[in-house]
Amino acid sequence: MNAQTSAQAFDIRRVRADFPLLARTVHGKPLVYFDNANTSQKPLAVIEAVDRHYREHNANVSRAVHLLGEEATTAYEGARDTLARFIHAPSRDELVLTSGTTQAANLVAYSFVLPRLKPGDAILTTTMEHHANIVPWQIVAARAGATVKAAPIDERGELIVEKFIELLTPEVKLACVTHVSNVLGTVNPVRELAKACRERGIPLFVDGSQAMPHRPVDVQALGCDFYALTGHKMLAPTGTGALWAKKEHLEAMPPFFGGGEMIREVKFSGTTFAAPPHRFEAGTPNIAGFAGVAAAIAYYDALGFDAVRAHERALLDHATAQLREVPGLRLFGEANDKEPVISFLVEGAQATDLATLLDLEGVAVRSGHHCAHPLMQFYGVPATLRASLAFYNTHEEVDAFVAALLKVRRLLR
Numbered sequence: 001m002n003a004q005t006s007a008q009a010f011d012i013r014r015v016r017a018d019f020p021l022l023a024r025t026v027h028g029k030p031l032v033y034f035d036n037a038n039t040s041q042k043p044l045a046v047i048e049a050v051d052r053h054y055r056e057h058n059a060n061v062s063r064a065v066h067l068l069g070e071e072a073t074t075a076y077e078g079a080r081d082t083l084a085r086f087i088h089a090p091s092r093d094e095l096v097l098t099s100g101t102t103q104a105a106n107l108v109a110y111s112f113v114l115p116r117l118k119p120g121d122a123i124l125t126t127t128m129e130h131h132a133n134i135v136p137w138q139i140v141a142a143r144a145g146a147t148v149k150a151a152p153i154d155e156r157g158e159l160i161v162e163k164f165i166e167l168l169t170p171e172v173k174l175a176c177v178t179h180v181s182n183v184l185g186t187v188n189p190v191r192e193l194a195k196a197c198r199e200r201g202i203p204l205f206v207d208g209s210q211a212m213p214h215r216p217v218d219v220q221a222l223g224c225d226f227y228a229l230t231g232h233k234m235l236a237p238t239g240t241g242a243l244w245a246k247k248e249h250l251e252a253m254p255p256f257f258g259g260g261e262m263i264r265e266v267k268f269s270g271t272t273f274a275a276p277p278h279r280f281e282a283g284t285p286n287i288a289g290f291a292g293v294a295a296a297i298a299y300y301d302a303l304g305f306d307a308v309r310a311h312e313r314a315l316l317d318h319a320t321a322q323l324r325e326v327p328g329l330r331l332f333g334e335a336n337d338k339e340p341v342i343s344f345l346v347e348g349a350q351a352t353d354l355a356t357l358l359d360l361e362g363v364a365v366r367s368g369h370h371c372a373h374p375l376m377q378f379y380g381v382p383a384t385l386r387a388s389l390a391f392y393n394t395h396e397e398v399d400a401f402v403a404a405l406l407k408v409r410r411l412l413r
């Protein structure tokens with residue numbers, strides 16, 4: 001389907017009717033929710049899947065032989081199957097279910113990298129990363145006497161790929177990159193980076209948090225070693241996510257959390273551990289949340305990424321064109337390949353003041369450093385405003401947002 005036909009096939013009114021929260025008002029104004037990179041809203045199918053789980057199937061997983069226990073286990077393990085298929089993982093056993101990307105990165109930091117690090121080693125990340133793709137590496141690097149290096153970006157917010165590759169020196173034990181920047185929307189050339197990493201025998205960790213809501217992801221085609229994702233940005237409940245890792249890595253990784261569910265046999269003389277992925281899933285997981293993950297993926301499947309992408313592309317172009325007309329507005333992130341995330345500042349106005357006034361107009365945008373201090377340092381600003389769009393947003397909402405921005409900007413002068 002070409003972009004135009006898929007855009008026509010996309011019935012925005014029907015889509016919006018699936019998201020009950022979008023119908024509410026804020027401060028007496030219709031809500032314009034443009035904080036989707038922070039967390040997405042949830043369709044009824046997801047809300048009902050969670051509700052149904054607690055009403056009809058609630059029990060713990062992998063422990064009970066009774067029917068409810070079996071149903072809960074089927075829901076949880078079914079979500080693993082669904083996620084594995086969604087990201088084209090070679091095997092469901094390569095998918096560790098987590099509370100989100102942060103837990104996935106910490107698992108890789110403690111269980112994969114830390115045992116491999118020695119003094120003088122390094123972990124390579126980039127200037128545009130979320131703190132979740134910086135701080136876990138710093139913590140384990142400090143323990144081992146290693147360092148964290150950052151590959152530079154240019155003014156447009158694109159990774160300088162040659163520099164990233166130049167920095168892949170023998171002491172680098174892990175390279176890390178975000179698939180899509182949460183501040184700039186930049187899409188990084190993961191395949192190319194993964195190829196360069198493979199040629200040097202350096203494993204690549206990809207933060208997929210901001211890519212998953214917008215584009216189909218195929219971990220085998222990307223060629224990376226680890227891919228982390230978070231459910232709540234892709235229509236699913238908070239506290240859900242996953243780490244996909246190549247089997248050989250998971251098999252070599254010691255457990256990170258200890259407790260129930262992750263053992264084979266426990267004796268005071270020594271404990272043996274379950275095979276991956278259960279080795280990394282100690283304790284009771286977010287079972288209802290993962291019932292919601294399966295429903296979220298079914299929703300994306302029904303909608304189709306062609307339609308999602310065409311609509312989001314049109315929204316991004318429309319919003320960017322209008323914002324360029326706002327006097328004194330500075331855009332951050334003008335990469336050739338970008339997802340619908342727009343960071344900006346308006347001359348003479350603090351980001352937080354603007355966001356507070358926009359909220360009074362019903363427009364929810366984020367202001368602040370977006371958990372990306374190094375990126376703010378690169379641009380020499382303490383904060384930006386960020387309007388992040390989703391497929392359920394409309395052109396009319398973009399117009400309302402720009403009108404509200406022009407209005408509140410006048411108030412601040």
Ligand code: PLP
Nearest residue numbers: 100101102130132182207209230
């Ligand atoms: N990475 C990126 C790029 C993000 O945008 C976020 C969330 O804002 C995270 C990681 C952390 O995700 P979570 O808090 O769901 O673990």
